Amino acid sequence: MADSFVVADLFTRQRIDEVPGLMKRSGGLIALAMDVRAKLEAIFRMGMESCRPARLMPPHLPDPPAGKTFLLALGKAAVPMAETVERNWEGPLSGLAVAPHGNTGRLERIEVLEAAHPVPDESSLAAAQRLLDLASAAGRGDLVLVLLSGGASSLASLPGQGLGLAEKQRIVRDLLRSGAPIGEINIVRRHLSAFKGGRLALAAAPARLVTIAISDVEGDRMEDIGSGPTVADPTTIGEARALLAKYDIVSPAAGWSESAKTVTGDWRLAASAGRALAAAAEKAAALGYRPIVSEIYAEAREAGRAQAELALRSPPGTALISGGELTVTVVGKGHGGPNQEFALAAAMALAGHPNICGLAADTDGVDGRSEAAGAFFDGDTIGRFRGDSVAMLARNDSGSLFAATGDLFVTGPTGTNVNDLRVLLIDS
Structure with a gap:
């Protein structure tokens, strides 16, 4: 990956303490850990920066059509992805970008809507309908350019016929708390939707359809990125119903429909966890x-x-570097996210070994429903916490523990999303 090598070469010309944003965390950090944590953050940020849309998307952009271009961006990286198109696009351009609530980005030619994540809200329904309407307005000779990133499943959500929002929210919450992997969650989502599972692609016909995606899912499966609104889905309603039964989740009486099995379109992957790693x-x-x-x-x-x-x-x-999505089976009512839970379990196992420090965080800047991206941890973490760490882990309250020790890692929205990035450094 020559591209990321150039980035790393430029980055290492600065001393660690000269890198913007490093070594500015407060509370509970010993001097030795400060130096190592600066390195941890530098490694994390290099992985994250390598996957920014502005760096990766331009080579994947299609040629402008003879007719109109409808840009439909959805996901946590929707605004940076749309902004990259605006800066590199020749000719007319219009459309809609759907981003999480709290998004501060603004675009010149593309409207921005905000919706909820990870559980959809009324804004999510309105956003999905707007995207379908725009796709349906495109005709032969036009281009529908879809920009897809993680989080799109919740941000653009239109329940199937007869399924109310409250019931859809209940199912999503139950699935998220069950510990089910995202691939299984998305199978259910696709079969209780009027938007996902290739349905946006069907709405765009007969226009040319091009999807550019940033992947946050295992194996970069097209049908799982944003629940696959522009690709064919190989799974069935029967599989979706079986998954609800597997996790003892009450199945809705209405809202079921089979996803699209044949879809026409061009699909391009711009970034994934492999590049960040x-x-x-x-x-x-x-x-x-x-x-x-x-x-x-x-x-x-x-x-x-x-x-x-x-x-x-x-x-x-040694540096242990891992990516991929973690799950949490929620049994308590604590605060935190998968990366903070990983960090707490690791810290407990490392107790008494101060030569090992780590950072676990999500590249999108949001760990689960937490305001933190993740947390630092080391062999002294448990010693610094004046409480029962076993009980904190048991009730899924890792976030409260790391808030108490001053070890939360807060980045704010990063503008990309290639899933988790975790680093453990072993020093002498």
């Missing part, structure tokens, strides 16, 4: 570590313990 590994190597890279899709606390145990067996100078 490669860039992070290059940065770790530039800082003198030997990177070991993996993708992990598992229960957060189990993954945290496993990575900590691997760190304890690894020689000094």
Whole structure:
């Protein structure tokens, strides 16, 4: 990946303490950890920066059509992706970008709407209908350019016929709390929707359809990015119903419909977790570590313990770097997210080993429903917390623990979303 190598080379010309935004966390950090945590953040930011839309999207843009261009952007990176098109597009351009509530971005030619994540709201319904209407307005000779990123499933949500918003919200909440992986959640979403599962693509016919995506899902499966509004779906209603039964979730009586099995369109992947991991590994190597890279899709606390145990067996100078989405089976009413739960489980396993420090965070800047991207952790984390860390983990309250120790990692929205990025550094 020559592109990310150039980024890493430029980045390492600065001393760690000269990098903007580094070493500005407060509370509970010993001097030694401060230096290591600056390196952790530098590695994380390199991975994140390598996946910004402005860097990656231009080569994937199609040629302008003879007719009109309708731009439909949806997801956590909707505004930066649409802005990249605006800066590189010749000819007329109009459309809509749907971003999470609190988005501060504004565009010159594209309207911006805000909606809810991870559970849809009334704005999500309105956004999905607007996107369908715009796609339907395109005709032969026009181009429908869809920009898709993680979070789109909630931001643009139109329940199937007869299914009310409250019932859809209940199902989504139950699935999110169940510990189900995102692929299974999206199977249910696609079959209780009038928007997902290729239905946006059907609305765009007979115009030319091009989708450019930033992936935050395992295997970069097209049908799982934003629940696949512009691609054919191989799964069925029967599979969706079986998944609700698997997690003991009450199935709705209405709203079911089969997803599209044949879709015409051009689909292009601009960025994924693999690129972020490669860039992070290059940065770790530039800082003198030997990177070991993996993708992990598992229960957060189990993954945290496993990575900590691997760190304890690894020689000094090793950097364990992992991506992939973690899940949490929610049984308590605490605060936090998958990365903070990973960090707490890892910190508990590392107690008494101050030579190992880590950072677990989401590249979009939001860990679950938390306002933090994730958390720092090390072998002294549990010692700094004057409370029962076992009880905190049991009630899914990792966020409160890290808030108490001053170790939350807060970035704000980053403008991209290639899932989690976790780094453990083992020093002598």
